[in-house]
Every structure is written in C-alpha cells, then in structure tokens.
Amino acid sequence: MSAPFVTRFAPSPTGYLHRGHAFSALTAFEAARAAGGTFLLRIEDIDATRVRPAFEAAIFEDLAWLGLSWPTPVRRQSEHMADYEAALEQLRARGLVYRCFRTRREIAQAMASAPHGAMEQFRGAPLPPEEEAERLDRGEPFAWRLSLAAAEARLGGFDRLSFVEEGRGPSGEHGSIAARPELGGDVVLARKDVGVAYHLAVVVDDALQGVTHVIRGQDLFEATHVQRLLQALLDLPTPVYRHHRLLVGPDGKRYAKRDRAETLRALREAGVTPAELRAEMGL
Template identity: 80%
Template sequence: MTGLVTRFAPSPTGYLHRGHAYSALTAQTAARRDPGGRLLLRIEDIDATRCRPEFEAAIYEDLAWLGLDWETPARRQSEHLADYAGALDQLGARGLIYRCFRTRKEIAEEIGRAPHGAMEVFRGAPLPPREEARRLAAGEPFAWRLSLEAAEAALGGFATLRFLEEGEGPNGEHGEIRVRPEIGGDVVLARKDVGVAYHLAVVFDDALQGVTHVIRGQDLFEATHVQRLLQALLGLPAPVYRHHRLLTAPDGRRYAKRDRAETLRELRASGVTPAALRREMGFD
C-alpha cells in the first residue's frame, strides 16, 4: 500500500533559517508517522540569476545537521528544464498562454492607475499578430502568461474546481476549498531571464514524483489556487495540501531571507545543537 509522499523544496538563493527548519521538520514528522511515508528533497534552482552552488551545498549540510533524512538523489530542477518546456508547449498548443511584453514597472503603474479595488492583479490578452511579430523581430523581451480567460473557457468555468486543505490557511481555511484563480491574475509561467517560473515547475514535479501531500507554510496558500488550476489544465493529479503556521521571530516578524534572519549555519556556529533547536520548535 502506498503511503504519504511529501517533499521539502528549498530554493538555493540564501542560507536556511529557523523557518525552513520548521517546515522541513513538519514534513519529516508527517512522513514518519505514516506507514510507508516518504520524504523527498527537491532543489528548486530554476532561477539561475539568484541561485548559488554554495547555498545548495549548505542546504544538504544544514538538513543533515538538523537530523533529516531523505531519498537520494534529490531532484534538481535545473537539470529538467526540457520537461517544464514541454509542459509549457502543451499549454501553448491549446491557446492557454500568451506573450506579454509589458515590464513589471508598466504593469505596476497600470494597476496603480486603476480605480481603488478595480484592478489588484494583472489581466491581459495576446497582442494582434502583426504587432506581436514586430516586437519579436525587434528582439523585445516578453513573458509567457497564463490566460485566465482561455483557461476558464477550456474548463467550462472554475466553479467545480477544488483542493483539499488538511492544514490551515492564513485565515483559518480548512477542508474543501473552492479554487479562485482570479486572485493571482494572469500569472507568469516563463520568462527569458529565468526560464520557466515556479508555479509550472512545481505542479509538474509534484505529479512526476508522486507527491500525495504538499506540506508548506501559509505564505504559499494563495499559490495553491493557480497551481490547482494548472493541474486541471495539464491533466495532473491534485495532492492534498497541509499548510502550516509560519514561525516568527521575537519581534513578531516571520523569518525570511530578505530580512537577514539568523541562519542555521550561524546557530550551529554559536553552539546551538540540533536537539535544542528541535525542542525550541516543539518537535521533541
């Protein structure tokens, strides 16, 4: 009988901190409690502009120090870009994506100009063929965006689309959740500088690796809506979701790389033991 399969999937864009440790230990605990449970490690390194080999090496070192064990080899997304391109091609062949030539700044300005509450996320449309051809010939950069309008037509609407939440969303969401792709707008699925984007790579890998339960922080709860939509469009199975609380520092802010949260390497250097850290987070 197949047991629970979950994964810890960090991006090597910095060193791991307490928040990462809490998420990894939560996933490991779930796998160990389930007969036949499995924990996978996936290195989400598709953003070549920010990922670094030294950060990836530190991930393995930190997780081993923490007492995690995982199936080897870990899947490295950078080694499977052709797989994600194939999934993107599937969506393109069905007219579900379009080229968007607007910059992030232009999109932010457009949202800012809209009447309050009228436009919180970007919704676009393909350019007329001649205009698109002109821009391509000029070498202008573009991103592939998912067309919510085309996706809704392809599925006959979003009304029946659901995902199962066994944990809790940031506002207490639990149980069967109606999917609301509109909260993310026409999300980017690929762009020139980083190739395929997070959402598409994640749903492809979860299906390929047989992940039955996605265990992750509540900061990714809203991402589940577009990821569930992509699963439906690509004919991929939908895992169960267990979003967990975010670990916060004494000042109340959640641990984050951008805020220079104290890293596991720094904790180890200061003499903190894995057992002490696990007790601090409630795992022993």
C-alpha cells in the same frame, strides 16, 4: 494496502536556511515518518541569477545536521528544464498562454492608474498577430502569461476546482477549499531571465515525483489556487495540501534569509543543538 504518502521539502539555494526552513522541513519529515511514507528533498534552482553553489551545499549540511534523510538522487530543477518546456508547450498548443511584452513597470503603472478595485491583478490578452510579429522581429523581450479567460472557457468555469486542506490557511481555511485562481490574475509561467516560473515548475515536479501531500508554510497558501488550476489544465493529479503556521522572531516578523544571525549555520556555530531547536519549535 494503504495509499503511498510522499511529501517533499523544496528550498531554493538563494541564501542560507533559517529557523523557519527548519520548522517546515522537520514538519514534512515527521509527517512522512508517521505515515510510513517518503520524504523527498528537491532543489528549486531555476533562478540562475540568484542561486549559488555554496547555498546548495549548505542546504545538505543543515538538513543532515537536523537529522533528516532522503532518497537520492535529489531532483534539481535546473536539470529538468525540458520537462517544464514540454508542459508550457501543452499550454501553448491549447491556446492557454500568450506573449506579454509589458514590463513590470508598465504593469505597475497600469494597475496604479486603474479605477479602485478594477485591476487588482493583471489581466491581459494576446496582441494582434501583426503587432506581435513586429515586436518579435525587433527582439523585444516577453513573458508567457497564463490566460485566465482562456482557462475559464476551456474548463467551463472554475466552480468545480477545489483542493483539500488538511492544515490551516492564513485565515483558518480547512477542509475542501474552492480554488479561486482569478485572485492571482494572469500569472507569468515563463520568461527570458529565469526561464520557467515557480508555479509551472512546482506542479510538474510534484506530479513527476508522485507527491501526494504538499506540506509547506501558510505564506504559500494563496499559490495553491493557481497551482490547482494548472493541474487541471495539464491533467495532473492534485496532492493533498497541509499548510502550517509560520515561525516568527521576537519582533513578530517571520524569519527571512536576510536574518543572518538566525540561519541554521549561525545557530550551529553558536552551539545550539538540533534537540534544543526542536524543543524551541514545539517539535
């Protein structure tokens, strides 16, 4: 018996879907169908400051218009915050995260003033216990950051971290790829305004949903490095990755949610059919 094939499309309801979203969703859907597998829809709505119910409703409408179907109920990240908090607690208990009180502006200033190449990505360290306690007593906001130094020490280095790329990375990367999480610095895993951050939520979701193949655009290829590290630190399975090309408009720029004329909603209202859209995309 062949192993199951489970993939997913995981949009954020922070705007209307566009051609690029359609290409990614259709690519994943067709891959699942060809493998006799399962295509999941997941709503990544952890950023409560930007999500809107109207955008979520439009996601379902647009994907149904494209002819896609998926199992229900659909997983909404906002309904599973306890799962992410449990993962964060595991990392806290293992000494792999620390409280960072620096603001984005302070970090940007520190990086700008550092010698060239010395601080390409932020690397920090826990504050002395007394100073941290004082800041907490004052109610100062903080973010939980992954400590690359602690992670490297726990794993005995990053040399054995790798992932399989069945598609192509932005520079043609293919096959067994050595993970280089150090390129991302000490990434934020949780903060007060949106709770859990993307990297932590996505690896937890993929593991809990049994995702075996992550099919997504090349713009997310670099995120795979830190996600592979989180999988190792949390003892989670590593899916196979398949990054695909990005669609670009006539101006050579990739489609974005701000391009209202190119949303699937606008195309549908203009009389474009799903078949015409598929043909245009080479599907």
